[in-house]
Amino acid sequence: MSPMSTAQGEGLEVRSLVRVFGSGGTAVRAVDDVSFHAPAGLLTGFVGGNGAGKTSTMRMMMGVLAPSSGETLFGGRPVTAADRRTFGYMPEERGLYPKQPVLDQLVYLARLRGIPAATARAEVLDHLARLGLADRAREHVEKLSLGNQQRVQIIAAVMGSPRALILDEPFSGLDPAAVDGMVDLLREHTSRGVPVLFSSHQLDLVERLCERLVILRQGKVVADGTPASLAARGVVRHRLVLSGDAGWVRGMDGVHAVDIDGSVALVEVSDDDAARRLLGAALDRGGVHEFSPVRPSLTEIYREVAA
């Protein structure tokens, strides 16, 4: 069954969100009419270059930054302070106390969320064990490596069955094993219907993990959809593998040779007709080992839309 059909939760949505910093001639529209969904039960990646407006958008969704206009909805209704208290949030500025033991700090944060002391302690210990930090529970946060501090931070966000997760760069600085552990944890939350929105600069990771992604550029959404639907928007290229040299492909009408390496050509064709003529010419010249469309990678699409 797809995550959509098992999800019982409620989705997040932002509508026409705007945030202007400063005023007059120096005003910056950091978030400029941003609208998108982070559906219940799905991982949504929030991608964009430095200064694109991701952090500001997430802060407005969490109510820690006031919007100039626009709104955030949860389950189709304007989000309330009470809703937000049930959300897990990993802010850009992190915010752990460096000189407090890990266990005490996480239990304290869980108690602030209304989780009873005994339950909080058991849940924290369970999460610490799962993320390989069981033996670090009594250490001060500042004694941990940055990657381990990041793990503690994610535990702080996911404790107490949050109804939505908004995570600013949760994977930055993590090694691949830590990323996998974190992803497993997030998947447990999506599978009980929670919308998870996370920002990232790591496109390979976003492509691998996300059911949806939203690409922001200079405060505006420039692409929004499933990785496959975004890939379909990109220019489709064809890979042609011949038995002999592929240099002649350069002279074909309606064919742009992106790269030719010996018998392998990567081409863009203007239309189906040009593709048929190319394949016909290739067959006339001898063996064709491969002629297949090449889906652009998310990195290529990202370069196209966010450049």
Ligand SMILES: Nc1ncnc2c1ncn2[C@@H]1O[C@H](COP(=O)(O)OP(=O)(O)OP(=O)(O)O)[C@@H](O)[C@H]1O
């Ligand atoms: N408090 C603030 N006062 C003035 N300008 C701000 C403030 N916060 C953010 N900005 C500006 O708003 C724009 C968007 O910043 P934001 O941090 O939201 O982007 P981001 O996509 O999260 O970037 P990064 O990936 O670098 O963290 C930037 O130009 C930034 O300088």
